[in-house]
Amino acid sequence: MDPQRQKLWLSIYLPQLPLEIFLQKETSFDPALNRPIAVTQNQRITTLSQAAAITGLKIGTFSSQAYALCDNLTCIDRDIQREQHALNHIAQWLYQFTPNIGLHGGQHLILEVSTSLALFSGFKNLKTRIHDRLNALGYTAVLGASQTPMAAKISAAFNLPDNHQSPPIVTLGDRELDELMFPQEAILKLASMGITTLNQLLKLPRAGISKRFGQSFVKHIDLLLGDQPDPQTFITAALNFDERLFFLDPIENLQSLIFPLKRLLKNLSSFLTTHQQYLQHFTVKLCYRGKSQATLSIHLAAPDNDLSLFLMLTDIKLTQVKAASEIDEIILSATQFKPATPQAKTLFESMPPSYSAESLQDHRLHPHRDSTQTKRTHDLLNLLQTRLPAKTCFGLSLNNEHRPEKHASSVDLTEVPKPPPATLTPDWPTRPLFLFHHPQRLNKTIDPLQHPDFEKLRGPERINASWWDGDGQNRDYYICRYKQRAIYWLFYRPLTHRWYLHGLFS
Template sequence: ARVLANSHDGLAIEDETALQRQLSALPLDRLGLSRELAVALGRMGLRYLRQVLELPRAALARRFPAELLLHIDRLCGRSPLALEHYRPPDTFDLRIELNFDVESHQALLFPLRRLSADLAAFLAGRDSGVQRFTLHLEHHGRADSQVTVGLLSAEREAAMLFELTRGRLEQLQLPAPVHAVRLEARELPPFTPQHRELFDERPQQYLGWEQLRERLRARLGDEAVQGLSAVAEHRPERSWRPHSCDRAQSPAACGLRPGWLLAEPRPLGEALPTVLAGPERIESGWWDGEDIRRDYYLVETRSGQRAWVYREVGSEGPLWLHGWFA
């Protein structure tokens, strides 16, 4: 088909006889043969494929490499041709020219929604997701404005991609009117869909933690959304630190700790709570002048809340509330 397409315009082949007739009339230099084979056949006075087909195959096999007969058999359909599978490009790059200069974010949302939908369709066709992409806003006579969206995990839902880009776009001050927008994505890792139970009773508008996290980062900025990681420190006030959400943190090996640690301990305000566990003695910090000597307990208040409380070692004073358990 490729050989005939290079030699004819609008040719239709309906059966094998017509195929053989059209191929036989082709010059040898139009068959896709190697230059060495075409020159060797020309020296024998052969100019067209029909002349080669009239020769005995055994004689051709003796005089020429096996490549010649194999190529002819593939042209005539007698031998299968192994074609390479089409591989879609590994990057997405789509540009939309606007009909007029745009000076507001609101007017950019329509082309942005279309670009997001096209990106989602492209990713679905490749069974991949996107983890980083850039929206280019083109101006006349100056460098493009760029909105870069980085995700902590691969995503390919059109609505989510649109919302994340929209959140960051609204934070950008346009330096000049925009005459074209372009969406570029180069990091396209494999996509693992979020698993949901068959009889999931949560509403369809339920937003998973990963999607909520990305929306918050898009709206508030990357540094506004932080996680917590444990620190090798016995004193509860110093046993944690914030960290960026883009790094996975392994939990530290420690005792039972509350999910909410108060900024400053305060009196419990309840005389006789039910003690569930403890005491756990924590003594540390003598080397820096901020040493503590406390006995910690897990207690349950009259209202059913579970609290982490302590009393200074050797003291008969009140219990101090330091944290709450979920």
């Protein structure tokens, strides 16, 4: 037997795809579902909503005639590009069931599932899970199975009963030719000869069929029955998330987007769980008539998969949007991911902690304290960098530089932290957390070592000059308390005989 016949092909037909890419099943936030809607192409109706079909409208009706039959009809131009995006998106979701997935025409997907049956406890259970997954994504699907891709596509398109254990010649032999996707012109010619079923067609001489209807007609028969190889082009797994929601009625109150955003974020979290990934950044685009009105860029302090966190940060960003007035589409996308490992390195693990014996013992007895503290720190950072303007919340990275003002540099909190310089030692001198960008020169009459308001606590500490970039003066640093309150970090330049305030301890 031909190996092609030993495979099991499952075709997915999405009859309402041209309409469902514009509508969502959650009527609670999309009231447009309850009114008649039609998708048109070249001024003819191609797809109808249930409410439109009830009015008596038919596929193929001119849109001008349709308005006369249904005065409150809403017509949408078919968007082939959006349909292809949806098909690719669905195919990526189905990758959890089989790696052998291909696009099989405008509204069809083809899956080779023979190697997945054992994993999902048989074909019936696999088919049910795929159907439920598609329904959860908001799509109406008809599934059909057979031993060839062509026969599976026909089974789905015409909703034929499953009989995939028998070859197509058995399951489709008595079917009418107009159910087998033959060219309409050939069907009419055969009907005039009294040939209306596949079995009747196969009784005709092959040479005569080829001469009368062409080689492509014969190839269609061979592909249908599996007498000729029908190789499929399968997609490759692309680890990216791009999902969209469209609204027929533009939304003016941005807070009304929370519910549909929750659905998108829920799908994102499910995507991360399925692929065992975390993310640290995602974007939400608010669009109107195909043009972006605002982009929400959400950064996390550490890679995570937390739906409630995603929703909270998105809500905060949404309240900051001022320019967008009307929104008819939201796009949620994420492209960069990290494996979801329980011991993943985070922002504050760039330097190994120097535990004392007591702290090491406490860490062994209560390991959850560290993770809880890290989680709290990340939550605080998430809130800060989401609420504050860009570039006002940043981290610090240590540099291999002895001068205080160049000892550290600001870094984006979302960047992978660089390892600390190898020359760092645990007994480095005391440094304040707050440094002035430019040292503040004191009044020339003030000498902190002689002034009664200053109390020297430590010093001097000599920091040598850097002749290579023009800083040719050495500095003598002191730690002094001012008026029994603030603790200053001061330095004295012998060449100029002047004092400078460089930092604050408290």
